[in-house]
Amino acid sequence: LENSVPSSHVLRERKETIEQLKFLYLPITFGVSEKRLRGQILDEMRSDTPPR
Structure with missing residues (x-):
């Protein structure tokens, strides 16, 4: 147990990796x-039914 990596360190590394992935995929997802x-707005403008 003593020579195992602290969970906080693992969590920090994972968070950094997630941040890097977010930075990489931000343009795509955006x-x-x-x-x-835009499609939703156009659909709502086309149909007069109120959005659910």
Whole structure:
């Protein structure tokens, strides 16, 4: 147990990796979500039904 890596260190490394992945995928996800949002807005403008 004593020579095992502290969980806080592992969590910190994992968080840094997640941050790096977020930074890498931000342009992709932003572009996709932007298109999806535009599609939703256009759909709502086309149909007069209120959004659920």
